[in-house]
Amino acid sequence: MGGWAIAVHGGAGVDPNLPKDRQEQATRLLTRCLQIGISALRSSLPAIDVVELVVRELETDPFFNSGRGSALTEKGTVEMEASIMDGADRRCGAVSGVTTVKNPVSLARLVMDKSPHSYLAFSGAEEFAKQMGVEMVxxxxxxxxxxxGMLKLAKEANSILFDYRIPLESCGAAAVENPPLHMNGLPISVYAPETVGCVVVDSQGHCAAATSTGGLMNKMVGRIGDSPLIGSGTYACDICAVSCTGEGEAIIRGTLARDVAAVMEYKGLDLQEAVDFVIGKRLDKGKAGLIAVSSKGEVTCRFNSVGMFRACAAEDGYMEVGIW
Known part of the structure; x- marks a missing residue:
């Protein structure tokens, strides 16, 4: 094995009733982002630059839950979070509670490159963004x-809402009538495990990961999920890179992304074995998925939810774009 590899995701936990046109829209967007990443890798762009480039594209398109199109808090506002990690030297950057930064993943990159810290949040992250001159909206x-419309439905159902890509007229009753599920011990009608992410190994064998999200529809103001937490939603080191999506609280409890690397390091498992082990043993009854690459040029996607929006490719010609 060897050479470059890339994987992209647009969130796990797809509603089985997702209309055909929305499925096609998702597939087109994933394919476009995958091609952007492949072109960058063929141009010898380093892994860390490629993951930022691809996630920026996902944040800019309103289809998935990150950047424009982010899920709304209980107050109808947007609080975004993102993280990025360079496996070559395990440097990382993360932001939470960002409200006016057009591309949170690029702010996370600046936290990594231009600040003495690894993680900035809320007003501090916004202030840093202004100092750095990033695009604000x-x-x-x-x-x-x-x-x-989805926030209104979620409030009526007194829940955190599941899939905001379902047309409003087709999910009002379902949101209220579904039997309660549980998240972190709390009953909820429906759940929104949505995120975007990208993992890359470049032709030098360097791995990088980036993840970005708007969080949960109707979430409490100030809620922080797994996406900006290094080791939970995002991790990269000299042997692999991982980006997770799904029930953030379960991913946090399982330190999912770091565990993939840990079982590779300490148990000597290969990438697929490590990912299978972590999804099977570390999710604590949660629903989630992840994408991962190894320094050997391997790439894999795995989930225990109904579906996960995903696309991956490798230098040897392998390519997959899927939802279910």
Whole structure:
């Protein structure tokens, strides 16, 4: 094995009723982002630059839950979070509670490269963004009419809402009538395990990962999920890179991303074995998925939810784009 490899995800926990046109829209976006990454890798861009480039593209398109199109808090606002990690030297950067930064993943990169810290949040992250001169927009830029409607439904159902890509008219009753599930011990009608992410190994064998999200529809203000937490939602080292998506609370409890690397390091498992072990043994009844690459050029996607929006490719010609 060897050579470059890349994987992209747009979230786990897909609603089985997702309309055909939305499925096709998702597949087109995933394919476009995958091609952007492949072109960058063929141009010898380092892994860390490629993951930032691809996640920026996902944040800019409103289809998935990150950047523009982010899920709304209980107050109807957007609080975004993102992280990035360079496996070559295990440097990392993360941000939470970002409300006006157009591309949170690039702010996370600046935290890594231009600050003495690894993680900045809320007003501190916003202040740092202004100092760095990144592109800022009004909070309204991130809010879509679909998500405003979904927040209303979530409030009526007194729940955290599942899949905001389902047309509003087809999910009102379902949101209220479904039997309660549980997240972190709390009953909820429906759940929104949505995130975007990218993992890359370049032709030098260097691994990198980046993850970005708007979090949960109708989440409490101030809630932080797994995506910006290094070792939970995102991790990269000299042997692999991982980006997770799904029930954030379960991913946090399982330190999912770091565990993939740990069982490779300490048990000597290969990438697929490590990912299978972690999804099977570390999820604590949660629903989630992850994408991963190894320094040997391996790439894999695995999930225990109904589906996960994903696309991956390797230098040897392997390519897959899938939802279910």
């Amino acid at each position: 009004e909070n309204d830029y991130f809010i879509t009419s679909d998500n405003v």
